[in-house]
Amino acid sequence: MLDSRGRIAGRNRAARRLTASSAASDVPPSWLAEAHRRHVAGTSDPTAGTPAGLFGSRSFEARPSPTGGGRVAWWLLDRTDLVAAHETVRETRERADATSDLFSTLLSSLNVPRCAEVAARMATDHLAEAAVLITPPAGHRYAVTHALRGRRVVQETRQIDPLTVPGLDEALRGFPPVPARWINPGAIPDWAIPEGFSGPVGSVLVTPLPGHGVPAGALILLRSDTEKGFSPEEEVFARLFASRAGTALSAARLYSEQTAITGTLTRELLPPPLSRVHGVDYAGRYRTAMDHERVGGDFYDVHPGPDESAETFVALGDVAGKGLDAAVLTGKIRNTLHALLPLASDHLRVLRMLNGALLTSHHARFATLVLASVKRQDDGAVRLRLTSAGHLPPLVVRADGRVEETPTQGTLVGALPKVTARTVETELAPGDTCLLYTDGITEARGGPLGDEMFGEERLRQALEGCGGMPGEAMVEHVQMLAAQWLEPGSRHDDMAVVAIGAPRGGSPAGGRAPAGDGGRARRTP
């Protein structure tokens, strides 16, 4: 009970016990004195809630009841356990939030250095002042990631001796962690202490990063001697963190190994970059049926003749099916054609040998293709011999916009014991372009009304507006029309387009842009 001046004027037995331990036994704690002052003055804030605070080491809530004479009886309710429970819930929730954030960020990247960087930085945010993450060596060198709270993460590859850090060698070899109290902080070598670390090392934790079957690395956590050591709960949390970081690192390592393998295996299957060869312009574009893949069942190649007087051999084709299986067969066909180059002047013979090779292989797939032998003549015109093997006939786009279909036809390869084909000769005047393409273009389904095929007629009409266009612009235009024709998100086949163009003007030397010779032909639109 407090009097009008805020002094303790009476107390029950429980209150006597409470004040007995207090230094100034007739003065209430400041929070209660303040609540009393407001209550007496009538300025209590009804929205502020019940006054509460510490009395000694325990937590109380105070509810007033006036007793007359300016005195107020304050009933104190002990809520120490409630406060403690609330605090535990809050801490648990915060830790859960941090953990969930931590792990989703850890698992977001499949890049090994990035993963190590994130793990080391997060370790400094949540576990220790400094963290050093070491991944298993490639040769004698280890990738070492240094993180210091609030600083930029530093990564380097260097030679280290794991035996110089107690517990590190064990961690890197997948042995159970060495308890923190066994590690002498003074024994940590300089390389394992990030630059800028404040003062001597006070406590150290070395944790293995468990991976998929093999250790993914080790994490060294450092606290300076002014900070608390690692509690058993913190050691448990550090091990949980390390296990997640190890999983993330292993996944990233696995992914990068797989991508490297896929990259190596598919490199040979990618379409080659095309440019000017022996005074003739080549351009090509390829889009795979599956957006996440880089290789598919269409292919093209340009094999330059040994010199300008020899023919350049061009092949564009389409293997039945799509995806990696089809791509593997395109690789075989391309290799076979490459080997047959000495015979390339005789298209029918090339097709027969290819057919034989495909029939005797275990592939059940067949292919269609167009072969072209290309040679630039002295007058700037380009001579073409074209042979279709079950493929769409090439189109010739004249400089003035006329579009001609070349009447070559033949049987596809890899299906029947005998192949027949008719070779057609044609000539490109400067500015003319011959376009080879696969049926992925003409069979694109969609259009403004949906579910219509793009078709050869639309392609031909579009090409009428492309007379005199550079080959690379033409192949891009054709790919764009087909892509825009497709219904968004719909399935489509592989699409390949190659343009063979007779350059307008320019010197027969080709390849290099001349530095302003005055004698070249001009053309105005």
Add this chain to the structure above:
Amino acid sequence: MSGPRASAGELGEALWKAVTDGDEYDAVDVVRGALADGWQEEDLLLDVVAAVQARIGVEWAADRISVAQEHAATAINERVITALVHHGSGGARPDAVRGRVTVSCVDGEWHAFPARLVAETLRLRGWQVDYLGAQTPTPHLVAHQHHTNSDAVLLSGSIPTHLPRAHTAITACRSVGVPVVAGGRAFGVDGRYARALGADAWAPDARGAAAVLEAGPERPTRVRQAIDDLPHLADQEYSMVTQSRARLVKETLTELERRFPPLREYSDAQRERTAEDLAHVVDFLATALYVDAVEVFTEFLGWTADVLSARNVPPHSLVTGLDILADRLHDFPRALSTVRAGAAHLTGRTGPAVTDTVV
């Protein structure tokens, strides 16, 4: 070469002539000459080549050059860039000391030129640039981030209808911890759609993009879902309009033929052009619903009306088309009000007499 240094305007005029003549050699000579006169590569790229490219687009819209000429001119302008950056400094390139970034177009975007300018500008300023170019499928872009650990992705978009796919790319790149700088006309003149789609930054041009990178964008840490950025998508109007695109076009075309007799005389090709125009209208409507911005739709209609009148096609069939479309969208309040706003915008533009009554 001697004499006073040519101005950007003079160089632009010379380059414009060479590019529209389809003369690669003259075009390359223009920039090489300017380099010899002391022009900097970056200034030539951004103040001359970029300006000529912008002019190509304007001239096409005004029907002063054909699509074929537009493509041909762009192809030659691309070769000019190659010549400029490969030979400008005698083949030497500043060391890539600043960090590594990815420059890519939005999935489905064919206008690679702005992205190319950004890529070359950043290279000149010392960044290691992975230029993925036009029509980059988003899965490739994300796989590339896992592969390279870029400091940032610079995402270029010119056509607003690619904004939904841009959003997918932005969300995906950020979820693997790579910040995204968006740029290009698609994101709005002030970059408002870049912000709406959760991009970490927006840059109005190549120099702006370089400045953003030099300031060092923060790596995103919290994973966001697409719906977090655009809560209005929960009304499903975008999804419904996108999924019924073909049906909406077909029905509108049939009704348009009934109301607009000259259309019945159209050839198949002309009819298909009209259907394509309507399909674009539906695509832009869907985009406006996606970003919840009527002006995406009205700006497109204004631009289309300009292009049509440059080709002597009266735009009033467009208004009739919108009226018919509105009838089909009664159950979708956002779509309906967008289409009505579009029709009002067009009617307001067709003549001053109408403008007074509508606006």
